[in-house]
Amino acid sequence: MLHFWETHWGQLVSALIYSLIGISMFALAFTVLRKMMPFNVYKELEEDxxxxxxxxMASVMIGISIIISSAIR
Structure with a gap:
């Protein structure tokens, strides 16, 4: 079992780092998109x-996710 961790430790760390980078970029893009809208997105989705x-918004989020995953890869 120790041999597994010795060989795959770097890959696991890289996956965690790239995941954190991708999630933070996605959150930033979503925040920027929400600020650019001339109306309250949460009010429109939840109340109205x-x-x-x-x-x-779902299609924009999927598009942003594809772009981020291509950039990270």
Whole structure:
């Protein structure tokens, strides 16, 4: 079992670092996108049940995730 940790320790650390970088970049992009909207995103989604905005935000989040994963890779 010790041999496993000796050979894979660097890969695990790299995966953790890249995961943290990706998640922080995603959170930053989502925050910037939310600030750019001329309305309150949370109010539109939660109170007004705006399904179109939910679909738009989901597609933007998927697109940002694809871009971040390509940049990290």
């Amino acid at each position: 049940q705006n399904i179109a905005l939910g679909i738009l």
